Amino acid sequence: MKVMVPVKRVVDYNVKVRVKSDNTGVELANVKMSMNPFDEIAVEEAIRLKEAGKVEEIVVVSIGPKAATETIRTGLAMGADRGILVEHDDEIHPLAVAKILKGIVGEENPDIVLLGKQAIDDDCNQTGQMLAQLLGWAQGTFASKVEAEDGSLNVTREVDGGLETVKLNLPAIVTTDLRLNEPRYASLPNIMKAKRKPIDEKTAADYGVDATPRLKTLKVEEPAAREAGIKVESVDELVGKLKEKGLI
């Protein structure tokens, strides 16, 4: 089997993002960028399927600026086999991403596309579902467990109020949730090997996709700052304050 894993370059999860002074977006200049954590989980899962002998090849794909090559290299250093960079400098939205991915699927013919359930920058949680619809494939979203069988996948999904297990006929789309696995570290020998793995370079136009955003961002603002707490001297004062605020 062949697995395709789309990976997005996003502002690192641990960076404190700052809104640009003109309110058009968040500050990206000189900010640490990393692979979207859910995508890291997807790469790890693909590698585990390969280690279990269920998968022969893993292709990581990134749609983004030239620097997204580094994100692809991270996937290759973890253990993926080759990469595809669809170079695109401007803002891009899930539908356009899904259309490009559909184009790549047409050329690569993977059995599984493993995606993160959402990217932590825009939190859209749409690309996997849109891709499933465009391809007419089965989808198992928010996966916390994936088991490969002949011609099918058993996917345990994290749903409100519990877990749900679905059986998907291949080819299929899976999107990862946080508890699926713990991604591995990239070892030095593997980082060096990754430098020799091939990365194809493409553009949205190669797949006939018009990636112009259909949504316009009007304004980006900081959330209201939380008010500082106060210290009370006694239980009575605490009760008094709570009453004052109408909380009890």
Added chain:
Amino acid sequence: MIEKSHIDHLVSLLGPECATTDQDRIAPLLREWRDKYFGHTQLLLTPNSAEQLSDALRYCNAHGVAVVPQGGNTGLVGAGLPGLANRDEVLISTQRMNKVLDVCPNDYSITVEAGVTIKEIQQSAETADRLFPLSLASEGSCTAGGTIATNAGGVHVIRYGSMQALTMGVEAVLADGTIYSDLSPLRKDNTGYKLSSLFAGSEGTLGIITKATLKLYPPERHRITTWIAIDDINSALNILEKLRDVTADRVSVFEIMPHSGLELVLRHIPSTLPPFPGKEFPWYILAEIGSSIHDPVLEETVEDCLSNMISNNQIADGIIAQSEQQRLELWKLRESLSEAQKHEGGSIKHDISVPVSQVPEFVKTVAPEIEQRWTGSRVIPFGHLGDGNLHFNVMQPSTMDKQAFLANWEEMNRFVHDRVTDFSGSISAEHGIGSMKAQELKRLKPASSLHAMQMIKKALDPNNILNPGALFTRD
């Protein structure tokens, strides 16, 4: 007992806000975090300005009332607690002097009151797009004054120096109430003795620091964090040398820990992951290269450098963190080691340094000597290899009673300190002397140095009212 008339006078001088005899308010400041020392005092002063403190010290000096200054009370050598060894001392806490006064990005400087925590200083610097580089596990509590007074070190010394190097000037109240000040962001000022340096390592014995001007640096917006496995501790020196060389000396962190230490962390600390699943190596290095810009070329240079060292068998294996999350995970392995040791039983601690070039030889020679002499004990040396500073801690034999093992504390200290001295090292690399190592200092510091220290002490504090229990022994 401190005479009641003195207590009454000091309370009336500072007012009930800033002076208290209420033991409920005093008690939290009398315990240190390891429960190794318990202080006692009848009076706590929390002055809010140098002027107020000056009034108090002038009175104390005139009447021979001893005082102990305290910042965040994170010191590890029993130096910031009053009333040890049955002395009578007033506790003076800097907790009300807690304001950041000025951050000047162009001067790369910050001026703070003595009670501001290191964490707050780091955060103020960050807001101004600057780095305050001192970084240590106690940074959430320890203060500007306390870290100057102990000349604290931490993990960034290899690149930025210890607290002394980061201090450009101080304001301090001397024993006689004089307010000394050389607060200034001047990088060059050769007008006589650099007196602010005198407060580095003074442990509250020369004056009470009330303000400080500290150095800032460009931020490390990008960090290459690597966890390296080595078979032979000798390789560590080659790795350090190569990394400093190829990164244009941007190595900010170079820490070492043995496999036995990693094992303790993985066993006792929740949510820690083995960096090399299924594999073991004798030693690990955590190194970090910091840069103010995102520099893919630098990353490649580091990768090439390290992988070359794998090819010639200097490095056994390695990881480079691919995200801040992974970086924090690797850091957690190093930073949890002290805590993990606590879960494993008693350990006898040594905070020592030797010349960096001597670290491998020291470890290879002295660790077996100890394990032979104290049968069943395990030496777990870890720490700031880049500074030649090891926390040379010795764990109890697993079957032995904890107290029985800890009874060897002083004897083992003397043994290790003798060997450190043989290697031209220091018996206190970063934690200070306090009352804990005063005897050892007297035993091992060259007499001429001790004499010079005593002359300075006598000149600035002739009545010996400032932290009389620290640094010097009573006789």
